[in-house]
Amino acid sequence: MGKQLLLEHINTPGIDTLNVYRANGGYAALEKALKMKPEELVEEVKKSGLRGRGGAGFPTGMKWSFLAKPEGVPRHLVCNADESEPGTFKDRFLMQNKPHLLIEGMIVSSFALGAEVSYIYIRGELLYVFHILQRAIDEAYAAGLLGKNILGSGYSLDLHVHCGAGAYICGEETALIESLEGKRGNPRIKPPFPAISGVWNRPTVVNNVETIAAVVPIVNMGGDEYAKIGIGKSTGTKLISACGHINKPGVYEIDLGIPVEEFIYSEQYCGGIKNGKKLKAVVAGGSSVPILPADLILTTAKGEPRLMTYESMADGGFATGTMLGSGGFIVMDETASIVKNLWNFTRFYHHESCGQCSPCREGTGWMEKVLHRVLSGHGKPDDVDLLWDIQSKIDGKTICPLGDAASWPVASAIRHFRSEFEEYIKNPASIKDVKHYYTTNNLQPTA
Numbered sequence: 328m329g330k331q332l333l334l335e336h337i338n339t340p341g342i343d344t345l346n347v348y349r350a351n352g353g354y355a356a357l358e359k360a361l362k363m364k365p366e367e368l369v370e371e372v373k374k375s376g377l378r379g380r381g382g383a384g385f386p387t388g389m390k391w392s393f394l395a396k397p398e399g400v401p402r403h404l405v406c407n408a409d410e411s412e413p414g415t416f417k418d419r420f421l422m423q424n425k426p427h428l429l430i431e432g433m434i435v436s437s438f439a440l441g442a443e444v445s446y447i448y449i450r451g452e453l454l455y456v457f458h459i460l461q462r463a464i465d466e467a468y469a470a471g472l473l474g475k476n477i478l479g480s481g482y483s484l485d486l487h488v489h490c491g492a493g494a495y496i497c498g499e500e501t502a503l504i505e506s507l508e509g510k511r512g513n514p515r516i517k518p519p520f521p522a523i524s525g526v527w528n529r530p531t532v533v534n535n536v537e538t539i540a541a542v543v544p545i546v547n548m549g550g551d552e553y554a555k556i557g558i559g560k561s562t563g564t565k566l567i568s569a570c571g572h573i574n575k576p577g578v579y580e581i582d583l584g585i586p587v588e589e590f591i592y593s594e595q596y597c598g599g600i601k602n603g604k605k606l607k608a609v610v611a612g613g614s615s616v617p618i619l620p621a622d623l624i625l626t627t628a629k630g631e632p633r634l635m636t637y638e639s640m641a642d643g644g645f646a647t648g649t650m651l652g653s654g655g656f657i658v659m660d661e662t663a664s665i666v667k668n669l670w671n672f673t674r675f676y677h678h679e680s681c682g683q684c685s686p687c688r689e690g691t692g693w694m695e696k697v698l699h700r701v702l703s704g705h706g707k708p709d710d711v712d713l714l715w716d717i718q719s720k721i722d723g724k725t726i727c728p729l730g731d732a733a734s735w736p737v738a739s740a741i742r743h744f745r746s747e748f749e750e751y752i753k754n755p756a757s758i759k760d761v762k763h764y765y766t767t768n769n770l771q772p773t774a
């Protein structure tokens with residue numbers, strides 16, 4: 328088992344309350360941070376090598392140092408707790424079990440950035456977690472950890488938790504900002520980036536829940552110590568939410584750098600494939616990242632063991648690699664249908680497209696229809712090429728990365744599992760559970 332910097336004491340009864348959290352070392356990082364200068368804290372985060380845990384892996388210290396600091400203009404920290412990426416459920420797990428870890432991270436990070444009003448934007452469906460967070464925030468205010476003159480330091484912070492209405496696109500940072508401002512959650516055209524013009528057009532940092540929580544152990548142990556965990560530019564620990572055909576689905580905190588094979592098969596993590604079946608494929612970082620077949624997720628094209636790091640996952644580019652992404656690790660055994668899973672993902676992206684860009688608005692729906700046609704036994708010989716063509720006209724041609732997120736699963740499924748599409752088209756009898764597609768979608772088979 329790797330170091331448990333975030334999940335430490337997760338099973339301690341009452342760890343969601345202030346008293347128990349403090350009795351187990353909680354808010355020590357805040358006391359330490361308030362005695363430091365804000366720029367020293369930014370330096371510690373830079374030294375730690377922490378990379379954003381929301382999906383893109385952008386270096387957190389660097390993002391913080393980009394924050395504009397115009398005289399007399401307030402700045403904000405916004406925590407992205409929208410977590411709607413299929414397969415990803417790590418932030419919810421952390422917030423519902425250790426809400427004070429996120430709140431402590433928010434106070435320390437806001438102090439480092441010079442923010443005096445900060446926000447947690449939480450996904451609409453997580454209403455019960457919203458209440459857990461609000462109760463913890465109330466406790467922190469009552470204990471003088473939030474509000475005016477925190478712990479007598481002279482620093483003041485107000486922290487608001489804001490519940491979205493349950494739209495995946497509101498996880499994209501500029502759509503989130505629009506939604507937080509009370510508008511429809513449409514992504515903004517960038518530049519300007521939030522570091523220059525974010526919430527209320529003020530300089531803003533948007534960071535993921537896990538990123539902000541990781542600031543607490545970084546301050547406690549020091550950036551250099553944190554950087555000793557992991558390999559190369561993938562430092563520290565990472566939460567992975569594992570699901571699918573494995574014996575032990577759940578949220579695991581791993582040291583970055585362990586082999587993928589160890590993560591899937593060892594008893595301390597996923598515990599191997601269910602019912603002794605063979606591994607077929609893995610979507611390693613949430614539904615948006617390219618799917619890889621068993622051989623390529625375990626071993627890179629160079630023949631080296633694939634590691635749980637940003638670099639090793641990306642090894643080979645999209646031809647033979649993928650991304651660590653948000654850490655949503657979806658495992659499929661030999662019985663899984665890649666085409667059916669792809670239809671499910673594509674249906675999701677079509678539903679969640681905000682509709683601003685035609686390639687995404689039209690293309691996601693078109694891909695869903697073609698996949699539905701194939702799955703309902705009416706696929707045409709050109710459908711695989713058609714799907715390839717549509718996805719290639721979305722990728723990189725949209726305002727926000729949701730378009731890419733919709734195209735990459737299609738491209739990778741065709742790249743690695745083309746014969747499965749072709750078999751469904753040539754031999755519709757090989758498609759199982761076809762009825763399911765008529766009833767769940769309430770559609771007739773397309774001619």
Ligand SMILES: Cc1cc2nc3c(=O)[nH]c(=O)nc-3n(C[C@H](O)[C@H](O)[C@H](O)COP(=O)(O)O)c2cc1C
Binds near residue numbers: 408498
């Ligand atoms: C469609 C879409 C959905 C996203 N959803 C989330 C999300 O739920 N949580 C998150 O932290 N980042 C999400 N992101 C990434 C954010 O835009 C942003 O990069 C991230 O919050 C930055 O935090 P980090 O640097 O700590 O990773 C999403 C991006 C896109 C394009």
Ligand code: SF4
Binds near residue numbers: 683729
């Ligand atoms: S890519 Fe899709 S979700 Fe993103 S702005 Fe364009 S239409 Fe909206």
